[in-house]
Amino acid sequence: MSTIGIIGGAGWLAGALLRPALAKSMVRAEDVILSSRRTxxxxxxxxxxIRTTSDNAELAAKSDIVILSVRPDDLSGVEADLSGKLVISVMARMPGSEISKRFGCDRLVRxxxxxxAEFGQSFTPWHASPNVTSADKAFVASFFGASGIAREVPNEPDIDYFTGLTGSxxxxxxxxxxxxxxxxxxNGVAPDLADxxxxxxxxxAGTYVSVSKENAAEIVKTFVDYGGTTSAGLTAMIERDSDGVVKAGLDAAWQRALGN
Structure with missing residues (x-):
């Protein structure tokens, strides 16, 4: 089995991804090393x-696969030689070219x-650099599939868009x-009852949308056409440009993911 090292292993995202993979036996505890500044x-x-270390260089030397799970602003403080490793980044706003240049890696997955992810409900898009092998891709699909649905996307810029769309x-x-x-x-409902x-x-709603044979647009049309109370509510929201509000939010999130 390959040894998996997670830089930033004490963070919430590292735990949210790793615990489902461990629980489903996608990885073994004895094959995992976590680095953290905490003891x-x-x-x-x-x-x-699971092994822990405060030395990222030690983690890199002992690992075949390294997952970068740190804040982008903290990446400058990470010192490690990742050449020859499969490197997986779960960081927003960090292009693959910068990661490869900094760490000397040419098998990179963003x-x-x-x-x-903690509840097995994440949507995780991923993009592989040209040198990523079929075995590498199989690991990525299995690891992230443990915490939801994982899909390979054809272009790296897709990751920046999905940072705004589903990374939320x-x-x-x-x-x-x-x-x-x-x-x-x-309107008079008790707070605990409203909640x-x-x-x-x-x-x-999430369950219905995820399993329905109708897509989202068809579901909305069905309720609008029915002409009942839900139709009245939907029509009022649509007339006030609910779509425009949502799209404006997604545009803002996407631009932030691009570093703008």
Whole structure:
């Protein structure tokens, strides 16, 4: 088995990705090394075989696969020779060319998981550089598939777009949920009742959209055409340019991912 090192292993994203992979036996604890500035890494009590280190160079020397899971602004402080390794980046706003130049690696995969990985619900797009092997790709698909759906994308700029679209995880739907909860409270519904009602609505909506044979546009049309209370609500939102608001948010997130 290959040894997997995660630089930034104490971070929330590293844990959210690694725990599902361990739980589903996609990787073995004894094959994992985590680097962190902390003396201990929390969240892995069920897998005592995991090794830890505070030395990134040591991690790199002992690993066949290295996952970069640090904030982009902290990458300048990472010192390691990653030549000859499969390197996987889960960082936003960091082009593959910069990573390859800094660490001397030519087998690089850029990915963009989201916070739903912990629950096995992330959508994780990934893009491989030309020298990534078929075996490398199989590992990437298996590892990120443990925490949701993983899909290879043909162009690296796709990763920057998906950083805004799906890298947001549940944050954008949560914005709508917040407005719905506030509206319910403003109209006399008890806060705890409003909260549980909207939470369950979001759960049901996500499940329905994910399994329905209709796509999102068809679902909206079906309810608008029905002419009931939902139709009235949807029509009012559409007339106030709900699509434009969502697209403006995605544009802003995409531009930030591009470093603009």
């Amino acid at each position: 201990a890494v929390a969240g892995f009590d069920a897998w005592p075989g 990915t963009m998981p989201n916070a739903s 995880g549940f944050a954008f739907p949560a914005l709508m949920a917040r407005a719905m909860i506030e509206h319910a409270i403003e 549980v009602a909207v939470r369950q609505l979001m759960l049901g």
